[in-house]
Amino acid sequence: MSTATAVHSLWTTAADGKVDKIPAPHIEYAQLAPTLIVVGAAVVGVLIEAFVPRKSRYYAQVFLSVIALAAAFAAVVALAADGYGTTKAHIAAMGAVAVDGPALFLQGTILLASIVAIFTFAERRLDPEAHGSRVDSFAAQAASVPGSDSEQAAVKAGFTTTEVFPLALFAVSGMLVFPAANDLLTLFVALEVFSLPLYLLCALARRKRLMSQEAAVKYFLLGAFSSAFLLFGIALLYGYAGSVQYAAIADVVDGTVQTVDPALAGTMGNDALLLIGGAMLLMGLLFKVGAVPFHMWTPDVYQGAPTPVTGFMAAATKVAAFGALLRLLYVVLPGMRWDWRPVMWGVAIVTMVGGAIVAITQTDIKRLLAYSSIAHAGFILAGVIATNADGISSVLFYLGAYSFVTIGAFACVTLVRDAGGEATHLSKWAGLGRRSPLVAAVFAVFLLAFAGIPLTSGFTGKFAVFKAAAEGGAGPLVVVGVISSAIAAFFYIRVIVLMFFSEPKPDGPTVAVPSPLTMTAIGVGVAVTLVLGVAPQYFLDLAGQAGVFVR
Amino acid sequence: MENLIALLIAAPLLGAAVLLCGGRRLDAVGHWLGTLLAAVSFGLGVALFADMLGRSADNRAVHKHLFSWVPVEGFQADVGFQLDQLSMTFVLLITGVGTLIHIYSIGYMEHDENRRRFFGYLNLFLAAMLLLVLADNYLLLYVGWEGVGLASYLLIGFWQHKPSAATAAKKAFLVNRVGDMGLSIAIMVMFTTWGSFAFSTVFNQVGETGWGRNTTVGLMLLLAACGKSAQVPLQSWLGDAMEGPTPVSALIHAATMVTAGVYLITRSGAIFNQVQDVQTVVVIVGAVTLLFGAIVGCAKDDIKKALAGSTMSQIGYMILATGLGPIGYAFAIMHLVTHGFFKAGLFLGAGSVMHGMNDEVDMRKYGGLRKYMPVTFVTFGLGYLAIIGFPGLSGFWSKDKIIEAAFAKGGTEGWILGAVTLLGAAITAYYMTRVMLMTFFGEKRWNEEETHPHESPGTMTIPMIVLAFGSVLAGGLFSINESFVKWLEPVTSFSHGDSPVSAGVVTASTIVVLLIGVGLAWAQYGRKPVPVVAPRGSLLTRAARRDLLQDDFNHVVLVRGGEHLTRSLVYVDHTLVDGVVNGTAAGFGGLSGRLRKLQNGFARSYAVSMFGGAAVLIAATLLMRAV
Amino acid sequence: MSFPLLTATAALPAVGAIATAAVPAERRTAAKWLALLVSLGTLALAAVQLVRFEPGGDRYQLTESHAWIKDFGVRYELGVDGIGVALIALTALLIPFIIVAGWHDADPLETHSSRWRPTQGFFALILAVEAMVVLSFEATDVFLFYILFEAMLIPMYFLIGGFGDRAHEHGDEAAATQRSYAAVKFLLYNLVGGLLMLAAVIGLYVVAGTFSLDEIAAARANGSLDMATNTERLLFLGFFFAFAVKAPLWPLHTWLPNAMGEATAPVAVLITAVVDKVGTFAMLRFCLQLFPEASKWATPVILVLAVISIIYGALLAVGQRDIKRLVAYASISHFGFIVMGIFAMTTQGQSGATLYMVNHGISTAALMLVAGFLISRRGSRLIADYGGVQKVAPLLAGTFLVGGLATLSLPGLAPFVSEFLVLVGTFSRYPAIGVIATLGIVLAALYVLVLYQRTMTGPVKAEVQGMPDLKVRELLVVAPLIAILVFLGVYPKPLTDIVNPAVQHTMSDVHKKDPKPVVEAAQ
């Protein structure tokens, strides 16, 4: 049979033979409940924007968001308790979504982190009241030009952008799907679903709006650019395997499926397609995790975005993206690990070292944390490279530990303020320990956790991934890892020095007394940091049980 | 009875502890307490002596194991004492002279506000010195060894407000430490060789080891002895040590501590006897120091420094004698004892002079003092006669024997040594006569308005009188029937040398050189008036005044060199060792600053980086497959 | 289950630290007393340990073992051998003195806001350090030890960086900069060491599959654990580097003079007398026990480094113009002795090294604390600013001298015993090294006596005039330390009895026997 006729049969069969009914898809709604709840809540959130009076929107949205996320988390817990994480793990929604340990663990992590992040979104006590109404971190009216009359009018009217809550919920729903996606199409769609709201959220800062918009533009353009790469990679993989299903691609990669049709031999199983496609796919994901050299958006976006959004992004996005990366590498591409492991070694090394080195000379606390997140991405990559069971569970653990520290740290950043809003320049932080020992001490705890000092979650996580990497034969990577940890320690310590050992400046910032919302966010961060540092066994168990992908 | 040995040490130690910790409350009685405890110690010593005499010669040594000090697997250091004839001799000398000097100090230090502390230190010294001579192993000896060093340090620097005193004290301790290093290495070699450093084990097994180890031990012990006994090349501290109060000079830097080196070599005779070469070195050291000290003594105008030179020289005699082996040990110790008497007496006399002369030490500002201080004059005079070896007095008996033994060494060596010892005797006679003449004879050269020479109080003169008796009689008593030699023989063994010169000739020549020395001094200082300002003098005189340039050498080589070394090391530490670290940090900082510039804020350049990254990623993946 | 004595000894100061930190701002005197009481309580517990420890018994005693982090193969395992129990006693002994000596070091200045509570923080941090140090001496699980080894850096860091000499604090920006430089240097040095050790710890787990000392020893004994030579060496280097930074060994020492110079005297004592001991202790316990072959392989290099430390530290001490830095360099010299004793691989050397750790702690404490009292009176650390102190403050000068004499290892005082044991132990295997190291005793005399001469003797300087002598509080600190120095110098047997069996275990770990005396060997 010639190629032409084979292709022709695509549409000729439809005419000649009897048309099969399109079978109704079989969707396991219960197992997709976490995602569905969040999506539903987001839709309801949009409706709230439309129908609920402006005054009550804030409360309604906050309430809805928190309830929805909590319910989704409860659903995750219920699924896990039912054994979907382990024995009953399977692929749901016609092969589109996996319900397995890693997926549930990461979804749970994302949901918890999101709840905490929503608390910081909802914080309205940091800034003094403007014209009798409380203000949060978001622009009064995003559409109005910064500094314009319309903006002032919006502020005067006490507008707030309560749309951030449904936007966040949409983003969360995408993030929930992302690590669970079991085909490349779902992966792509989920990526866009969580990215697009984030682009918007970045643009919504109340203060320093020009920077906020700039951050959004950069994030958006670069994000779209990387999505295009990712999509082209998907196309090539599809060309390689003839399917976008993870399992199907994996079979072809492993060589368990032979070419069914000699006519397709030209493309199917063509390794060049696999390699190039795989690399482009990797690039798209590495962009999201912020690995060098795809990291350059990170500092600018972290700095420009409203700080609660930065915290949310830094925590949840990273979790979701690493989840997807893990699944891709462990489910789809283990057959070509000899190809991607050396490359990932390189990426991990430049990410760890590069992030740490550039961070040394940063002068803005948010940029500093951005570079820190890059370095951490490198550490996590070391665990990813392990390619063993410990690799999965250690990365899961690290992500859980890291996300809470990050949100807590950014929440602390929101507290330190001067006339221009948040005082993010490091020089402003001098002597904070003397003015406000508690905030400084808490922030120091977060920094120490970032630095991986024992008895904090950062150490446990770092130990876990390095151990996995060493067991996976990546000993040199571990050595590079500890060296860059040492470099990284330098700038964390620099901040501590500044806070505790420098004399406070007379015109220094004030530390706002937050509402219980932010306090909760910070408190949860500290608690998780210390508990995971001192008694991590339960959570390690959890991550260990969750550490098996379904295929 | 042997339980008393510990008490012997404990008494002065208790004194030291009480006096040093007691505070100002004890100021009024401190000196009496200190003296009392020294006397108690002496009393105990006498009792033990009597007990020892009651036993037969071979049965006299007693041992007392007190407690296990440092018990570590294979390394058993004990606190144990060995009281034999040699130790006994020292015990009596130390406690006897020590007690006398305590009494003397009561008067001498009367106006010093820190007299209590002074007595505390003196007691501390007694305890340490007793420990040194009573220890039954080298490690415990080492404790006493450094203990006396400490006491010496504290006492030399007793007048700490004088920078010169503080410097002298430090110098003494440091130079001694060099010697201590020798002792410590010697002990280490002993441990690795015999598995022990107890006297008994070492001396019993010393014959079973080779030349190398014995030589090392011997040389290291000699180094230690040189440090403590101010022998060349570690002699430089003794002259400066005269900064201490005069009783200190008398007790520590004349009678007892400085002779510890002689004790050490004598005690270790069993080792030295095994290695002839080391003995030769010992003899050379002794001979050189003998002349060195004597020459220095001739040039000094400071009465105490002149005496210090003399001490050095006399100890040179003793060291020389110990180097002769069994023919010399007993005589070395005998000279040590007699020297203890007369040199202590001389120093006390000098102190008495200074006491009466407003602490003036320059002999050129003395003169004709015999009328003002008759007791001092007489006692000092007797000491003088003893040291120059005036026939019949102590020094004569002991020094004469050493000269004899030197000749008995035999061969060319014997002749050389004999000549050196005789020469030394002549110089001794010269410089001591010079001291005598400048101080007590001639015109008075002091300022009569400021200075009113007077005799010292009884507390000071009585010890001087007692010591003068010792100076006169001790030598003779010891020599009756060779009693001293026989007394020591079980410990040190003794052999009569085979002298090429008969004893009579030696004695005669000794007397001759003595007369020459005295005559020369008389010609120079007795017949004509002594200039108040020292003449420039010959090259040798000038060198001798500067301790034969020893300090200049030390200063240039050790002090300057050391300063340069430490300064450059400080520099190295700062720039190199620290610099590497700071440089690494700065390097990372610079790298960071440069990499940071890549983040130029332009979205397009970020896109370029991503695009490039993607290209590299793809290329690398393809390359991995190709490879 | 019996009373968890070891946990209690560490937990008491830990709880005390939290309690002290929680004392209200204005009740700072109460905080001080609380800290002191807690430290005394800890001392009592340490004394109970000493009593309950049977020198002839098992290697590790009073053991406790609980599951902790199963995934990492980590257990909360405690146990003490003679070395551990001695060092715990040292730590518990010194902390009360440190607290009393630093009684006023952290009183707030008027310029501080009311929310800044330095006093509570200072004493809480000291107790926190004590808790971690004690627990690290007790840990028989490598991971547990590592965690404490690293974690104790943090309170130390705040102690160094946060509290300087009172005299410097009045608006002296330069001093503050110096201080934070010192703190950062301290932390980074130790962190780098610690992180390399982390890599080795992980590697150890990959190789051995457990962190328990007991299990590793058992696996070694029955042959189920067979490390490749190169692996063992690399792991050894990872561990040793960390300990060599902590100890500190030349050329990794430069953080110590900065840290000790800038910190207050009690904190400086805490660094050198207590915290640094963890490094040398760990060499004995972990390097030798876990990697015996590699330890032997590295011995020549380490001994050379140790000797360089001894001589170099002493020479630099001579060249210092700052009292505290001088003591720091002296400590570097002494740490050289300790390391030398450990790696000489003889009973004498290792017993000596262990005694040295204890004795050096006490003697340095005595010297440094008196130096601190001196510095607090004049407000300067420069030697040249003093002179003739002996005349106006004889007690201060006297105790200073005793501290100095202990530092130069005068026989009769405790350090002599240990130093001599180390020298003998080294000499019996490596004569040349032993002899060179002996030079150190001359240099020690030099730097101590020069220091004493320049500060205490000579004419009384104008600024020193009227300087008060030691107060009762200060005397209470110094006098017992001196008494202990004398006692252990004269009668160290109680200590050696405890230490000896532990040393025997270590010696058998490395399969080394003492060289026989020549005479005996010949027979």
Added chain:
Amino acid sequence: MNPVNYLYLSALLFTIGAAGVLIRRNAIVVFMCVELMLNACNLAFVVFSRMHGNLDGQIIAFFTMVVAAAEVVVGLAIIVSLFRSRHSASVDDASLMKL
């Protein structure tokens, strides 16, 4: 015609789009270039779909279009607000944050 040629075309379009992103300053144009890249992907999907003889690729192409449309909504909103604030749509002007 050999469908592989369409693949080449798709790659070419993708490259042109990428080059445009790197070269052009105007945010709108940059964004259009991204869209071009997405279209190149779509072409590739369709080609592969035909080559493999299954419909997955074509379906994905539809999804891509939807997503691209959503992206346009968000992207234009952001770019327009930037333009209104700065009166410039140049991506190079937006470089407040750097280093």
